[in-house]
Each structure stands twice: as structure tokens, then as C-alpha cells.
Amino acid sequence: MAEPTSVLPRIAAGDPAAVPDCIARYGGLVWGLARRFLGNPSDAEDAVQDVFIELWKNAGRFDPALSSEPTYVTMIARRRLIDRKRRVGRAPAVQTLVEEPPAVPRGPNRAEIDDEAAKAAAVLNELREDERRVIVMAIYEGKTHEEIAAETRLPVGTVKTHIRRGLIRVRERLGLAGGAK
């Protein structure tokens, strides 16, 4: 059952007020993601528009039984951004971090994001420091496995293993479906 505040089901149902609500609620999330992934503000603006158009056109595909709405929005945004980077063949993560990402979610709109994100944060806090660092570099900073290996001096295979195990642990914690291990 969708939360009453979900905007995508309202968009799918043709509620015109839901579209500006969607921009207000997720604009900052998608913009921050695009800016971090693409670096160039002009490219990031184009990408944000692409993401929202996709969200609006396919709003009916959101299934609240599978994930929260913020998780779904971020998943669609990440998919679009990764695809965009691969299409243009550009090196990812050109954006330099100005600060360390917070270990605990905070900031505006957290009430909307907290549930699944908090579970993910709890998993991150359970990881060893080197594992957590690799996950943050891969997912938050958008770095490739090879870039992470070069920066951390870990073998690429170890980087991939840390990422895979971390993602699987979060998937299990969120209760998302996966294959038998």
C-alpha cells in the first residue's frame, strides 16, 4: 500500500498538483545525484530533466510493495545517470567532494527518506572501514571499480567483492527479493 504522501501514484492517476509536488520533493535529491555523477552543471541539468520526464511518463510503474518512493526515484535516477555516462564515454566522478558524506542521514526531506535509507545506513555502520569506504566511493561518489582500486590500493577483485557483499547485505536488510545463496 502506498503511503498517502506518495506522489508517483498521484501522477499516474492524473493529479496535476502531483507533478510540482514531485519536483519539490525530489528535485534536490536528483540534482545532487546528477551533479555528483556528472560534474558539469549543464550536463547535470539535462540529466535531471531526463530523469523527471521518465519518472512522470512511467509513474504507474512504481510499486510500493517493492521499495519506498525515494528509493525508487533514486534507482531510476542512478540508472539514467550511469547510462548517460557510459553513452558519452566520460570518466565518472569528476566532481570533487567538498565534504565527507554524513554517516547518519540528515537534512531536509529525511522524514520521507528515512525508513529504507536508515536500514542501509545501519548496514554501512556494521561494515569494516575499508569495506564501507569502497561502498561509499562506488555508490555515493560514482567511481569505477578500477578507480577505487587505484585509490585504495586494493585489488580490483577485492573492490568488487566488497561492493557485491555490501549490496547484498543491504538488499537482505531491506527485505528485497534475491536469489538463494
Added chain:
Amino acid sequence: MTPDPRRARLDDLLATEATQGLSLDEATELDALLLAFPDEDPDGLERAAAAIHNALARPEPVPPALLERLQLAAVAVAPAPVVPRAVRPRPAWLAWSGWAVAAGLAGVLVYVQIPRRPVVPVPEPTFAELRDALRPQAPEFVGAKQAATGSIVWSDAKQEGYMELRGLAPVDPAAGTYQLWIVDADRKDSEPVDGGVFRVNADGTALVKIRAPIRVKRAAAFAVTRERDPNGVVVSKVKPADYELVMAPKKG
């Protein structure tokens, strides 16, 4: 019991897809593995990555120019109600009046500031539409065997093609898969090129985009085999009699 190494490879590819995307070869491999493990949620690790991202990220203020652009795009892309919810029926005029007001506001915005990049939403074309667009500049290959019929539109120049099949028996993904082969007349070793694995719908139809992992210089024919290995990919030497279907250039 020894874990199936293909399961680890599947997780590896899904994790790579969720973090940095896949190459064409990896995507093809992932498609085959997902056929072999139908219980796997293909989006599960992408959702996990999204949740991790949301745990770490803070929303950033959206530049005012981008906000205006999104508002204009919202007017241009009125979403179709994919999942109609009839909890509280509303008169049609009421639903559309909101859009009319939004359109009016957008008109004011357009008057005040011409958008830097006009938004022209283009729906994603279907495989059938892409095939029909390709048809005038590409030959067609057709074939039939017993109840099965197939046609392929393939362009050597574009390395693009689409296959439509009817009358093929669906295969349990756990028990096997269908595999497409491309016969390249210019290939010296005479080995057919792997055209990818695919599934057939319950009604015996399939419409697939052909993925050639290597360049096909001069396609002479296409063949469909049924593989017992759910991964397909590499098959032992097949004889023409083993083909489920062969599609040759259409005459006339």
C-alpha cells in the same frame, strides 16, 4: 553442496550494473543468467544501491533556472494515467482544469523567459517501430518449419536487426533457452555468430532486438536453435536438422 558458480557471477554482474553499468557483452551474459535463475530479482541490488545513496546523500538546492525548466517540462509531458485509481471519481473537466491552469502559468513563464532548451518529449519507440523504420534500408529474411515462422530485418551497415517469431513452443527457463545464430558469408571459419539468447512468450511469439557481439560483414542467413543449457551462448556443433528455424533472404 557446492554453490553454483553461476549464481556468484550473476550477483557480480548485478552489482556491477548497480554501480557502474555493464558492457554489451556483460549485459548479454546477464540476460542469459537471469533466464537461468528466474527467481532472482533483477532490480534488487539497484534498489539496495539507491537506498545506500539516500543514506549518504543530502538534497541540494535546485538552481532556479533548472526549477523553471522542470516546470515547463512538466506541462509538456502530461503523464498518461497508467494505473487509474477510481477511489473518488472526479469530473473530467476538473482533472483537466488543473493542467489548463498549469499550462496558463507556463505560458506566462514562456512570455517572461524563453526556455534555453525547448523540451520535445519523444516516447521510446517499440521494437516493432524500430524494425519498420529499418525495413526500407535493410533486407528481410524469412523462414518456416512446421508451425513455426519467422522474419528478420537486418542491416549489415548499421549492425542492427529485429526478429519476429510465431509458433515456437515456449521453453521453461530452467530447462533451456532459444539461441539465435547469424551466418556471416564473409566469415572465414564458417562458424555462425552468436546472435544472443531469447525467450518465447506463452503464445509462441517473440519480437527481439538482435545483439551481435562481433561485426557481421554479410549476413546470409539466421538460425534458431533450442539449447538445453539455460545459458545458451556456446552450443556444440549443430546440424541443420537440429535447427528449430532457418531464415534465408526473402525472394522477390
